[in-house]
Amino acid sequence: xxxxxxxxxxxxxxxxxxxxxxxxxxxxxxxxxxxxxxxxxxxxxxxxxxxxxxxxxxxxxxxxxxxxxxxxxxxxxxxxxxxxxxxxxxxxxxxxxxxxxxxxxxxxxxxxxxxxxxxxxxxxxxxxxxxxxxxxxxxxxxxxxxxxxxxxxxxxxxxxxxxxxxxxxxxxxxxxxxxxxxxxxxxxx
Numbered sequence: 001x002x003x004x005x006x007x008x009x010x011x012x013x014x015x016x017x018x019x020x021x022x023x024x025x026x027x028x029x030x031x032x033x034x035x036x037x038x039x040x041x042x043x044x045x046x047x048x049x050x051x052x053x054x055x056x057x058x059x060x061x062x063x064x065x066x067x068x069x070x071x072x073x074x075x076x077x078x079x080x081x082x083x084x085x086x087x088x089x090x091x092x093x094x095x096x097x098x099x100x101x102x103x104x105x106x107x108x109x110x111x112x113x114x115x116x117x118x119x120x121x122x123x124x125x126x127x128x129x130x131x132x133x134x135x136x137x138x139x140x141x142x143x144x145x146x147x148x149x150x151x152x153x154x155x156x157x158x159x160x161x162x163x164x165x166x167x168x169x170x171x172x173x174x175x176x177x178x179x180x181x182x183x184x185x186x187x188x189x
Contacts, residue, residue, distance in 0.1 A: 029097040030170040038174035040089035044082040051075035051082075065131035072144070073126035080119035087112035090162075098167045108162050118151050 051074075058071040090108045095101045122144055129140040163171060171177040 030166050031173070033093050033096050034167065034170035034174050034177065037089050037093035038171055038176035040092070040176065041086065042176045044085050044089070047082040047085075048079050051078040065129070065134070065137045068141075069126055069129045069131055069137075072129075072141075073123050076119050076123035076126055080116045080123060083112050083116035083119060087116065096162070096167050098165065104161050104167075108159055111159065115151070118147075122147060122151075 054071050055075045058068045063071075087109045090105060090112065095105050098104070125140070125144050125147070129144075130136045162168070
């Protein structure tokens with residue numbers, strides 16, 4: 001059952017990694033905005049990858065329910081904090097100097113803060129898992145995996161909008177917005 005959880009996590013990683021999908025060049029103001037934002041992206045993407053890898057590792061072998069519960073709760077907490085930090089990075093970079101920049105900023109912050117809250121809710125669900133009753137524990141993991149699946153279906157429209165046009169080109173030139181190499185255990189997910 002925890003394997004379903006690990007598989008569902010891969011969709012969440014795609015959401016963050018979508019930040020690095022463009023290529024090209026941009027104007028000075030756009031490049032400055034992109035650098036200010038992208039300088040803060042890489043650590044958060046790595047945090048999310050490491051959290052996903054820890055869940056994947058918890059699915060390998062016969063781990064005790066308490067260890068799985070603790071690992072999952074910590075991973076969801078880490079992912080929640082990463083999304084909150086990404087929202088803060090967008091706010092800190094300010095309004096992107098592009099058409100509808102204020103709306104882009106507002107949508108991205110709203111979406112990232114929403115993802116942070118949803119992962120915080122998953123952490124609460126993981127914390128509440130009953131490790132004493134194997135059937136109840138399995139049912140709880142299934143609920144978490146189902147919730148994670150719905151979360152990943154939520155889409156990443158606001159982030160996709162940030163990556164379009166001149167702003168996306170400027171972001172793609174920034175080292176911090178380039179897709180990091182996945183960790184060996186994360187790529188197994």
